[in-house]
Amino acid sequence: MRFNLIVWMLLLPGFAFGQGQTREVSMCKSTSIRLRAESSGAHHYEWYRNNELVIGSSAHELVVSEEGTYNAFGVNEDGCLSLESIKIIVKHHKPTAVDDIAICKKNIPVIIDALGNDVAVCTALDAGSLVVLQQPANGAVTTSEGKFVFTPATGFVGDVSFNYTFKDKSGLTSNAGTVRVQINTDPLPVVLTFFEASKRESLADLEWATSQEANSDYFEVQRASDMLHWTEIARIRAAIESDDARTYGYTDSLPESGINYYRLKMVDRDGSFAYSKIRSIHFTEFSWAEVYPNPVEDILQIIVRNKKIRNIRLISNDGIVRLSRQVTDPAFTISMKQYPTGMYYIHFEQEDGAVKIFKLMHN
Known part of the structure; x- marks a missing residue:
């Protein structure tokens, strides 16, 4: 069997709450992916596939090769369970018939x-x-x-x-x-x-x-x-x-x-x-955006690939927000000459609040 390593984080932050989310991940038939659960204070883990306990699996990682819905619980030394992790729906990459x-x-x-x-x-x-x-x-x-x-x-x-x-x-x-x-x-x-x-x-x-x-x-x-x-x-x-x-x-x-x-x-x-x-x-999945040149002296080119991005912020190394604007066009430029030289961070913000940060050097 070919082994295709894909690490998918099932975050279990403590024992107070679970994440209540569902994510999908696809894999090729006859390959495997590795699911990983992390929870502070967990002594071991219980893994489930389609709501049935996976016997013999108590480590923080689980290698799977079958389709199904997987989730995990963290168990501390006293036997207390965390709430349910996010659910990972594993599917095979099926071929696509195009009209x-x-x-x-x-x-x-x-x-x-x-x-x-x-x-x-x-x-x-x-x-x-x-x-x-x-x-x-x-x-x-x-x-x-x-x-x-x-x-x-x-x-x-x-x-x-x-x-x-x-x-x-x-x-x-x-x-x-x-x-x-x-x-x-x-x-x-x-x-x-x-x-x-x-x-x-x-x-x-x-x-x-x-x-x-x-x-x-x-x-x-x-x-x-x-x-x-x-x-x-x-x-x-x-x-x-x-x-x-x-x-x-x-x-x-x-x-x-x-x-x-x-x-x-x-x-x-x-x-x-x-x-x-x-x-x-x-x-394949593009990065959220293309930012170039880096380092930059004057004109910074930005091409937004992620259609969910709604706002961009340019923050200097001292924490000052130098620019904040809505993304209305997938390709635009920023003149960096108006800002002091040094390290900058570009925040690309999705409509759901998720943020991707790019590091930029301005000479």
Whole structure:
């Protein structure tokens, strides 16, 4: 068994009260994580999984490899129990099926690479596990080499959808993803040959190409974190009329932590539009913010990554609050020339009161 060390603190401050909170942590199947309880005055600990006592575990650490809800109690030398610790819900990283949009012409089958933007954190996707949950009403779906082949019903024009799941190589099943197919009669204003998204450090690079554009106006680059609420993050002017291959690109410099979904809205000059396939990129948890340069002489650049941050305070080493402001923009600057040189502390404050402190040297 692989051992993946993750220390999760279950703080039990004394024997007067517990924390009454629940936290979730995910791990890969066939790995383990280490839970740690700490309580002043505790002689030993009682560990519980799904409200059942874990026999033979009384140390302040517990190594777990199974899903479940874990919590602990501290026991002092007199046998008195602390109140309940926070609860840790341990789950396996299940693969994620990301919704897709495909476009085809009337009476012409289309191949759909649904797995192309799906996500498996721990192991590779199992292409042979692709399953259609229910056939659509106006067409038929088959699988071939890890892809779907959708054949529209004869003469049908409109939208259809179907759901699917897949497994990763560890045998875990994904959520149900949805494929929506737009069946058109007229040729599209833009023939999109590819649309790809790739990760470059903390940036998301998007690139797409067309082989033909007829009366096209612009490309609207959209991003979502939940597949439901799409936001325009850029608008790229199209070529209007072109029979030549053209390549376009855009870099998202402020993606979200977790999965970022991207799609193109291809808009014609008469207002009609169609969507591209959806692409996704997964970013691990970003730090709360990026602060640079450090040391700094004049202009301090700040990029806020944590969307829960509502306020920032700049405090000098003597405890004086030099600046306090609300965070209304994820990227901003502070002129440090107006403040004395020395050590500073930048407090990033969440709406729930949590604070992250960055140390800064001002020369």
